[in-house]
Amino acid sequence: MAAQSGSSVYDCIVIGAGIQGSFTAYHLSKHKRRTLLLEQFPLPHSRGSSHGQTRITRKAYPQEFYTKMMAECYQLWAELETESNTTLYRQTGLLLLGPEENPEFCSTWRSLVQNQVPCQYLMAQEIQQRFPGVCLQPGEAAFIDHTAGVLYADKALRAVQDLFCHFGGTIRDGEKVVDIKPGSVVTVTTTSGIYQAKSLVVAAGPWTNKLMASLGLQLPLQTLKINVCYWKEKVPGSYGVPQNFPCFLGFHLNKAQHHIYGLPSKEYPGLIKVCYHHGNEVDPDERDREAKTPGLQEIPILSDFISKYLPGLEAEPAVIEHCMYTNTPDENFILDRHPSFQNIIVGAGFSGHGFKLSPMVGKILCELSMGKAPDCDLQPFRIQRFQNHLKSAL
Numbered sequence: 001m002a003a004q005s006g007s008s009v010y011d012c013i014v015i016g017a018g019i020q021g022s023f024t025a026y027h028l029s030k031h032k033r034r035t036l037l038l039e040q041f042p043l044p045h046s047r048g049s050s051h052g053q054t055r056i057t058r059k060a061y062p063q064e065f066y067t068k069m070m071a072e073c074y075q076l077w078a079e080l081e082t083e084s085n086t087t088l089y090r091q092t093g094l095l096l097l098g099p100e101e102n103p104e105f106c107s108t109w110r111s112l113v114q115n116q117v118p119c120q121y122l123m124a125q126e127i128q129q130r131f132p133g134v135c136l137q138p139g140e141a142a143f144i145d146h147t148a149g150v151l152y153a154d155k156a157l158r159a160v161q162d163l164f165c166h167f168g169g170t171i172r173d174g175e176k177v178v179d180i181k182p183g184s185v186v187t188v189t190t191t192s193g194i195y196q197a198k199s200l201v202v203a204a205g206p207w208t209n210k211l212m213a214s215l216g217l218q219l220p221l222q223t224l225k226i227n228v229c230y231w232k233e234k235v236p237g238s239y240g241v242p243q244n245f246p247c248f249l250g251f252h253l254n255k256a257q258h259h260i261y262g263l264p265s266k267e268y269p270g271l272i273k274v275c276y277h278h279g280n281e282v283d284p285d286e287r288d289r290e291a292k293t294p295g296l297q298e299i300p301i302l303s304d305f306i307s308k309y310l311p312g313l314e315a316e317p318a319v320i321e322h323c324m325y326t327n328t329p330d331e332n333f334i335l336d337r338h339p340s341f342q343n344i345i346v347g348a349g350f351s352g353h354g355f356k357l358s359p360m361v362g363k364i365l366c367e368l369s370m371g372k373a374p375d376c377d378l379q380p381f382r383i384q385r386f387q388n389h390l391k392s393a394l
């Protein structure tokens, strides 16, 4: 395979057509940069982290930097809806539930108030009146982020990719990147070709460290298999959007070690999605193999939660699908340049909460690859914060 001639060197190659790589490519092509988006699987696919019909969007975060970033994300999502002439967001509100004194619960409330996000603290009686399908225990409280809602994930991913092509970008799917040679011009070898670009963005989700190996870096990433569980309403429609049932996020309720979250019924009639915000570590290429050792058993945790907190649902999952998280130790993203190669940018570690923020993630990765300094403070997203965890792969 011969490399392309000098005249066909791209401005940027983006590896990975999940939501983060696709949004990066979209912003690059809007800036008139000649961009190639490479994806290992034929599109659309369900082997990574960006598939499925829905994701939660919210401004409610304990870290104010996410609450602030979300302000621009809402504008960019609206812009995408206009450009694609597609509805991608439905406002439902998000009900946040937690022990009254839980530090994360309290700092999330503070972040909403300090940033003047429309929100409301609810008394126990109000919760019962407004959400009769939700039963809190004594000492637990709730508040609503009114800005929150559902993003239509599959539709959004498709809209971003279609617009990228419309603005002049090229997607090559079914082409796995097998080698990266750094340099002032980066050379990328796939299973079917060799391409060159002035800069490279790696947005490979759970496969990030497999690609980083050829670039001498191993990031502290944990890839988790997530069971996406759907539960049947005992009375059809009782947890639906028409009944004003919101998305919800529970902070360590029922002594659960991780968050439990849910969305009103949408994907499957009569079923609502309720998931555990953690899973078992897995090699992304072997996601569907039977685990060799028994790990976290989250379905019984969810069943117990549902019987106590959402008693209008049957306490056995009706459908289970799969997805993957790529977690960093602090669950904040990695948005940075490769420490040794300034024209190679990494976007990774979205830790199960990156979809809503993808318009800003894409903008930041695009700016970094164009050699511009993003407006937003990148300190929380620097690779350097893991100095003690970094492994050289050389």
Ligand SMILES: Cc1cc2nc3c(=O)[nH]c(=O)nc-3n(C[C@H](O)[C@H](O)[C@H](O)COP(=O)(O)OP(=O)(O)OC[C@H]3O[C@@H](n4cnc5c(N)ncnc54)[C@H](O)[C@@H]3O)c2cc1C
Pocket: 015, 016, 017, 018, 019, 020, 021, 038, 039, 040, 041, 047, 048, 049, 050, 051, 054, 055, 056, 057, 175, 176, 177, 178, 203, 204, 205, 206, 207, 208, 211, 226, 227, 228, 275, 323, 324, 325, 347, 348, 350, 351, 352, 353, 354, 355, 356, 357
């Ligand atoms: C069950 C579940 C629920 C979630 N809920 C929410 C939510 O409610 N709200 C929210 O904001 N976020 C949520 N998230 C998180 C969000 O979906 C992810 O953060 C986001 O999709 C990550 O996107 P990505 O582009 O980084 O990864 P991916 O979507 O995995 O994209 C990476 C792509 O790179 C490709 N690739 C990898 N290696 C190569 C290679 N060598 N050559 C070519 N291509 C390659 C892969 O095939 C893949 O398509 C959820 C995630 C899951 C799994």
Ligand SMILES: O=C(O)[C@@H]1CCCC=N1
Pocket: 056, 057, 058, 249, 259, 261, 277, 352, 353, 354
């Ligand atoms: O990011 C989100 O909003 C969801 C819900 C909380 C856990 C992860 N994803």
